[in-house]
Amino acid sequence: MKVFPTILSFLLLWSCFKAIGQDKTAILPEDPLISQVKVIDSLSLTIDRSIAIDSINALLQDKSFQLAKTDLKILKLKLLVDVALYDEAILLSIELLEKSTIEPEQQVKVLLQRALVYEIQEEMVLSKKDLNRVERIYENGELDRNEDYGEFLYRSASWYRVNDRHNEARRLAMGAFNYGKQFDYKNVTATSLLVLGLITPSDSVQKMREYFTKSLQEYKRHGDEQGIRNMYYLLASSYMMDDQVEMARTYNDSINKEYTFGQSYVMSSVYKQQSEIEEQLGMQQQALESYKLYKLSDDEYKQRARDIRTKELEYQFAVEETVLRNQKLQEQLDDRDRSFNRLLLLLGFLIIFLLLTGLFLFWIYRKNNKIKEQNDSISAINLDLSKTIKRKDFLLKEVNHRVKNNLAFIQSLIGFQIDEATQQETTRNLTGLNNRIQAMSIVHERLIHRTDVASGDTVKIKSYLDDMIDALLQMSNKKVQSSTDFEDFEVNAQTALPLGIIMNELITNSLKHAQPIDNKLKIHVTVTDFEEYVVLTYRDNGVEFLEKQSEDHLGLFIVRSMARQLKGKVQREQSSFVIRLKKKSFR
Numbered sequence: 001m002k003v004f005p006t007i008l009s010f011l012l013l014w015s016c017f018k019a020i021g022q023d024k025t026a027i028l029p030e031d032p033l034i035s036q037v038k039v040i041d042s043l044s045l046t047i048d049r050s051i052a053i054d055s056i057n058a059l060l061q062d063k064s065f066q067l068a069k070t071d072l073k074i075l076k077l078k079l080l081v082d083v084a085l086y087d088e089a090i091l092l093s094i095e096l097l098e099k100s101t102i103e104p105e106q107q108v109k110v111l112l113q114r115a116l117v118y119e120i121q122e123e124m125v126l127s128k129k130d131l132n133r134v135e136r137i138y139e140n141g142e143l144d145r146n147e148d149y150g151e152f153l154y155r156s157a158s159w160y161r162v163n164d165r166h167n168e169a170r171r172l173a174m175g176a177f178n179y180g181k182q183f184d185y186k187n188v189t190a191t192s193l194l195v196l197g198l199i200t201p202s203d204s205v206q207k208m209r210e211y212f213t214k215s216l217q218e219y220k221r222h223g224d225e226q227g228i229r230n231m232y233y234l235l236a237s238s239y240m241m242d243d244q245v246e247m248a249r250t251y252n253d254s255i256n257k258e259y260t261f262g263q264s265y266v267m268s269s270v271y272k273q274q275s276e277i278e279e280q281l282g283m284q285q286q287a288l289e290s291y292k293l294y295k296l297s298d299d300e301y302k303q304r305a306r307d308i309r310t311k312e313l314e315y316q317f318a319v320e321e322t323v324l325r326n327q328k329l330q331e332q333l334d335d336r337d338r339s340f341n342r343l344l345l346l347l348g349f350l351i352i353f354l355l356l357t358g359l360f361l362f363w364i365y366r367k368n369n370k371i372k373e374q375n376d377s378i379s380a381i382n383l384d385l386s387k388t389i390k391r392k393d394f395l396l397k398e399v400n401h402r403v404k405n406n407l408a409f410i411q412s413l414i415g416f417q418i419d420e421a422t423q424q425e426t427t428r429n430l431t432g433l434n435n436r437i438q439a440m441s442i443v444h445e446r447l448i449h450r451t452d453v454a455s456g457d458t459v460k461i462k463s464y465l466d467d468m469i470d471a472l473l474q475m476s477n478k479k480v481q482s483s484t485d486f487e488d489f490e491v492n493a494q495t496a497l498p499l500g501i502i503m504n505e506l507i508t509n510s511l512k513h514a515q516p517i518d519n520k521l522k523i524h525v526t527v528t529d530f531e532e533y534v535v536l537t538y539r540d541n542g543v544e545f546l547e548k549q550s551e552d553h554l555g556l557f558i559v560r561s562m563a564r565q566l567k568g569k570v571q572r573e574q575s576s577f578v579i580r581l582k583k584k585s586f587r
Contacts, residue, residue: 104143150188186222268297458490485526494584498562514542539576
């Protein structure tokens with residue numbers, strides 16, 4: 001029969017309110033408004049839900065009542081579920097669970113209510129997720145097991161029953177029953193027996209009725225009149241299932257006799273059941289009257305639900321209006337605070353600016369005095385340096401002049417020795433020596449004219465080497481064709497001088513020893529700049545090269561000595577050279 005899902009939903013809802021009614025005095029604090037809370041408590045027990053919801057909304061809007069508002073909202077959540085305002089209940093549950101201050105016990109109560117709503121709406125996956133969250137709270141030790149744990153057990157049993165997993169449902173319902181017995185939680189014990197009865201197959205009505213009877217006895221033992229009336233309703237329904245209509249009428253009459261206060265949803269179900277019983281007994285007139293009472297009660301229930309929904313919307317509107325008004329007031333206060341803070345900040349900046357300005361002016365004064373003293377000292381030093389530089393320039397010019405004269409004198413002496421020499425080898429050696437000195441004189445002359453060595457002026461490599469090669473080739477009586485590829489960069493004199501001497505020795509070596517096939521000597525030279533290094537590549541077209549002279553030859557010795565002076569490296573293959581030289585740093 002389709003009556004049992006409706007019965008189960010109503011009874012599980014009612015069980016929730018019994019539990020909250022039993023715990024209410026422990027939840028709410030002592031407060032001047034405690035009498036209002038007790039009124040709500042009594043209304044929830046008498047199932048007058050609309051008045052209870054109105055009272056809760058009034059307390060929630062009362063600024064003087066700030067304590068236990070979360071507990072009030074949880075009670076309101078249960079009331080909304082009871083009057084089938086499921087959408088409003090879901091929204092309220094989301095609001096409660098989003099609070100970071102919600103306690104584990106409060107969280108459990110909210111999750112159990114939402115799991116029931118999802119079960120009623122046949123959202124079984126969402127319902128199970130909430131039940132699983134409750135289970136994790138208990139398993140993780142966040143909350144000691146209490147009466148809510150018993151509700152979790154029979155709520156889980158109900159979920160498995162709806163999903164036709166009766167073995168798990170029966171196991172959990174029995175667990176809830178034993179748990180309620182152990183700790184004397186009468187609501188848990190009675191409700192678990194109710195669920196066990198609903199799990200029982202419809203072809204075992206007698207077994208179902210036994211569970212309902214035991215549940216009825218539990219309610220009687222604890223003096224729970226509402227539970228007694230609900231079990232009368234279920235027992236009447238069970239007797240109707242196996243056509244024991246008279247027994248069904250007996251239990252239904254017991255409800256009508258003892259239901260001194262009413263709630264439309266409950267009474268509409270009772271009147272409908274009474275109409276069905278009277279119809280089966282052939283009491284058509286009475287059945288019609290009972291059916292009319294059913295329709296009146298049902299309409300009254302629906303109207304009351306609409307009224308509650310309307311009031312709830314009005315409450316939400318009032319809350320939102322209050323929130324907006326508070327936000328506006330808060331924004332005004334924030335603006336005023338920001339303006340005041342800006343004023344304080346501006347004043348602070350002004351004071352700091354004045355202090356810094358004073359310090360800066362004092363620092364400028366001290367600094368100017370120091371600068372004046374330093375300028376005077378520097379002027380004196382510069383004067384001394386100018387005199388020193390002039391003396392140095394004079395001495396350097398004198399040295400260069402004497403070097404030039406000495407080189408010329410040495411060349412003259414060598415020339416006399418050449419004229420007096422009788423042996424050909426001596427003449428050849430003296431001539432080579434004279435050529436080297438002539439080349440060094442050329443290098444010296446070019447450096448003197450192009451740079452001030454003492455002051456650290458730079459030398460342009462391209463023009464420096466081009467002039468040197470031209471001068472050396474003009475001294476030779478051989479036909480020489482030179483090709484050069486010099487990058488246009490600058491080095492200091494400390495780098496240019498060894499590089500010029502190396503170039504002189506390589507060209508002198510080619511002029512002296514190279515033996516080209518057509519007696520026309522060809523020389524190719526490249527100089528490349530690599531930031532910290534200079535790479536010189538040199539080769540001629542001579543057909544042979546005397547390897548035995550490689551180490552003892554004076555020219556090659558000079559080349560290697562100059563390369564070592566610049567921390568360089570000489571690579572040679574026959575008459576080809578690759579020389580890598582490190583630049584001297586500028587000073």
